[in-house]
Amino acid sequence: MINKLPSERYYTPQQVQDKLGITESALRNLVRTEQLHRIIPPGKKHGVFLREEVETFLSKWLAFVSINNIEGTEFRAATKEDIEDVQLFARHVFGEQTHSIETRFEWYNAYPKMTYILKDKDRLVAYMEILPIKHEVISDFMNGKIRGWQIAAKDFEKVKPGNEVEFIVMAMATTPDEPTGIRREYSADLLRGVMKELTKLGEEGIHITRVYATSATPTGIGILMHSGFIETGVRIGKRIAFCLNIDTTDLPFFQSYKEAYHTWKSKNEQARRARSTTSE
Known part of the structure; x- marks a missing residue:
């Protein structure tokens, strides 16, 4: 023994x-x-x-x-002209379960920065949809009370300086037409790009308090957990629901956003105090 x-x-x-x-x-x-x-x-x-x-x-x-960017890849926010390509790509990855083109256009019109894409030599190879949604609607979605296609433009939160906003990762995918190693590199490129975009929001004074996501795959679950997401305890079929509290996480992955937002907040508070002193 x-x-x-x-x-x-x-x-x-x-x-x-x-x-x-x-x-x-x-x-x-x-x-x-x-x-x-x-x-x-x-x-x-x-x-x-x-x-x-x-x-x-x-x-x-x-x-x-720590994977280096693949030579020839381009990360950017999707334009309205890209939405049809995103729709075709999502249908290729997820089949008929993906959201309709009408839903994606409605979301785009409500928040044009909602989709980020990665291209490799002009070929779409990965994308992420991340939506600023009102808390009660996110709660209903995460608990399985509503489906993604039921989220409408009226459910989007206003993204403007000083506002607290919660985001939900509605979809993230890489092309199934490449080997696992290449797909892993595409995922890394996509995530790094999205983090840079979130940092820009911090620089603009957007206070992101929480990010929500669900996943049913071991790879997706692993990415979420190592990014600091915590399981909420809710499971919808094989899907596991996760939440990340941006204010309390100390993981390096989100430090650039937090530093950018706190810099904006500090400058804004200093300017407000200066105006108050001048008015007195």
């Missing part, structure tokens, strides 16, 4: 959380999706994790987020 585990071979659950920078809920998700495996040695009540497996998982994640 094993009475003592050699510490150089294993991590405790808390050590795994500290190593990966994730919450207990996120660790449970990694075990549930079989990305990490909990081992309960004979005679022990509590599980541990192989250090080698944890280190390998971390190395793969770090490799993913």
Whole structure:
């Protein structure tokens, strides 16, 4: 019987959380999706994790987020002319389950920055839809009370300086026509581009408080968890619902946005105090 585990071979659950920078809920998700495996040695009540497996998982994640941009790719916000291409791409990836072209145009008219695309030599290879939606509507969507196509223009929150806004990642996809390694690189390019766009919103004084998302794939779930998203406890079929509190997260992935917003806020408060002093 094993009475003592050699510490150089294993991590405790808390050590795994500290190593990966994730919450207990996120660790449970990694075990549930079989990305990490909990081992309960004979005679022990509590599980541990192989250090080698944890280190390998971390190395793969770090490799993913540090991937250099593929030469020839272009990231940008979609224009109205791009929406039909996005629709065809989404139908290719998701089939008939994707949103209609009419829904996408309605969303675009409500918030033109809602879709970001990545092209490789003029070929659309990845996209993300991220919508600024009113809290009560997001709540209904995340709890399965409404479907995405039921979200209308009237449900969009106003995105302007000083406003608190919650976003929902409605869709993210890469082309299924490339090998896994290339798709991973496309995902990294897309995410880095979106983070730069969110940082621009911070510079404009847009206070993003939370971002919501759902995923049913191990890759998507892994990306969300390592980005700091926490499972809400709601499951819709195979889909897991996640939420990220931007104000409280200390993960590096979102620091550029937070620094940009706090710089804007500080300058705005200084200007307001200066005006108040002048008026006195």
